[in-house]
Amino acid sequence: MGYSKVDTIQNTKSNSESNIQNQSLISFVLFLLISICAFTFRDFNLFESASEPIRQILGYPPPAYLISVALAVYCFSSAILTLTAIANDTQPTQKWNHLGYRSVFFIFYCFSGAIAANFLPVLLVGLSLYGLDQGHIWLHDAKESHQSKGLLGKS
Amino acid sequence: MNQKMSFRLITLSMALMMTASFMLCDLGLQIAPLTKFFSVFFVAIIVLQTIPAGLSLTNKVKSVLAERRLASTGEILTRNGVTDMKMRKILIADRDKAARKQLAAFFENSHYEVETTASAAYAIAKIVQKNEPIVILGDSFEEKIASVDVIALMRKCNKNLRIILVSDDSSLETLKRIREDGIFYHALKPHSQEDNEELRSAVESAIDTFHPAMS
Numbered sequence: 140m141g142y143s144k145v146d147t148i149q150n151t152k153s154n155s156e157s158n159i160q161n162q163s164l165i166s167f168v169l170f171l172l173i174s175i176c177a178f179t180f181r182d183f184n185l186f187e188s189a190s191e192p193i194r195q196i197l198g199y200p201p202p203a204y205l206i207s208v209a210l211a212v213y214c215f216s217s218a219i220l221t222l223t224a225i226a227n228d229t230q231p232t233q234k235w236n237h238l239g240y241r242s243v244f245f246i247f248y249c250f251s252g253a254i255a256a257n258f259l260p261v262l263l264v265g266l267s268l269y270g271l272d273q274g275h276i277w278l279h280d281a282k283e284s285h286q287s288k289g290l291l292g293k294s
Numbered sequence: 295m296n297q298k299m300s301f302r303l304i305t306l307s308m309a310l311m312m313t314a315s316f317m318l319c320d321l322g323l324q325i326a327p328l329t330k331f332f333s334v335f336f337v338a339i340i341v342l343q344t345i346p347a348g349l350s351l352t353n354k355v356k357s358v359l360a361e362r363r364l365a366s367t368g369e370i371l372t373r374n375g376v377t378d379m380k381m382r383k384i385l386i387a388d389r390d391k392a393a394r395k396q397l398a399a400f401f402e403n404s405h406y407e408v409e410t411t412a413s414a415a416y417a418i419a420k421i422v423q424k425n426e427p428i429v430i431l432g433d434s435f436e437e438k439i440a441s442v443d444v445i446a447l448m449r450k451c452n453k454n455l456r457i458i459l460v461s462d463d464s465s466l467e468t469l470k471r472i473r474e475d476g477i478f479y480h481a482l483k484p485h486s487q488e489d490n491e492e493l494r495s496a497v498e499s500a501i502d503t504f505h506p507a508m509s
Contacts (some may be wrong), residue, residue: 186328198326201333209336216343223350236342243335250328 161277162233167269170241174262177245177254182189184252203253207260210244212262221271231276358500364407384497386410387417387444388460389391393404393483397460400490401497412436415442428500430493433461433482442468445475457501458493478503 186200244261248254263284267277325333384401384509388394389412398408409416414435421429429448433441439505445457457479461468470478479496482489 197328199329200326201329205332205336209339210330212336212344213339216339216347219347219351220343223347223354226354227350240339240343247332247335 146184147238159231159233160273160280161237163231163269163272163276166233166235166238167273169238170265170269173242173245174265177249177261178258180249181255181258183249183254185246185249186252197250200250200252203248203251203257206247206251206253207257210257210260210264213244213268214241217268219225221268221275225275225278228279228282231272231279236293237268241268247260310356319504337433341489348397382501383407383409384428384430384432385417386421386432387435388412388430389434389436393432393460397484397490401494402496403446418434418444418447418451421448421455427454428456428458428497430458430497433459433463439478442475445472445477449475456503458500484486 248257316330316334384406386397386408387396394410398410414437417497431441441459441461448455448457458479459472459477460481460483462483478500481493482498484490484493
């Protein structure tokens with residue numbers, strides 16, 4: 140009886156964890172696809188290619204160095220959040236908003252016409268943060284499975 | 295889940311609408327709409343990423359410093375004299391985050407080493423590892439398992455465990471089952487300082503009874 144209850148708990152946990160891992164991988168693949176698109180159109184200036192009325196509505200794009208500052212702030216903040224989550228051994232959660240943040244940097248650089256020069260930093264930041272996220276999921280999974288093995292052994 | 299999702303969608307659409315109106319309205323600041331959008335994006339990064347990161351880093355540094363301070367002290371004085379730190383460890387398992395935090399803060403202020411979790415599975419794993427001599431259980435968990443079932447499992451894992459159930463469910467059937475399973479104390483959910491003191495007395499009594507078992 141004890142075994143079946145522990146087993147059910149374990150199944151529920153592993154299902155939610157594999158769900159998070161799948162979502163993280165989907166998000167990673169989507170980011171790679173967006174990066175490939177950005178690389179293909181790296182010489183394309185979105186702002187200059189827009190028509191005059193649209194350009195007047197949008198106004199001037201932000202300078203590239205400000206976007207780089209935002210990228211650096213985002214990179215450090217996300218890394219700290221993930222590292223503290225690893226240190227506290229909190230349950231990993233899937234955050235789709237990160238895909239949005241990482242893609243919007245490409246769009247801003249595209250508007251500024253500086254995507255060719257800044258493609259690599261955005262890609263590297265994105266990849267390293269996905270790496271950290273995956274590391275968090277794997278570490279948490281390893282710890283959980285280690286604990287549940289001990290638990291099943293005892294019951 | 296659906297409610298959470300729809301709440302997120304509503305929040306997102308409201309944020310987008312506010313951003314769009316901010317971009318299009320003329321504030322007399324001579325800032326282009328695209329730059330306004332960028333500033334909204336930057337502020338979003340600061341509010342949603344940088345501030346939580348700063349707070350969690352500060353909390354982590356604080357907890358590490360507190361652990362070091364406790365480790366260097368080694369022992370803590372209780373009203374009965376010197377007690378090993380291991381005996382002042384409490385695990386609080388409850389799905390209700392606010393109640394969990396409130397109890398944790400109360401016991402941390404009373405110099406207990408507190409660990410909290412919303413997961414019954416995690417709590418049971420900790421008990422199997424013999425890391426937690428005293429457990430305060432709430433009435434619901436992440437896994438949607440009843441606290442009476444959790445108590446039975448916990449007692450099977452560790453016979454010396456002192457379980458304190460904090461639940462407003464005082465039906466005769468529940469009381470009978472938890473008494474059969476051998477819980478240490480059953481308290482109603484604390485709503486005042488007096489209720490907290492009652493819980494602390496229960497924990498102190500659990501420590502007192504635990505002392506011979508540990509030594």
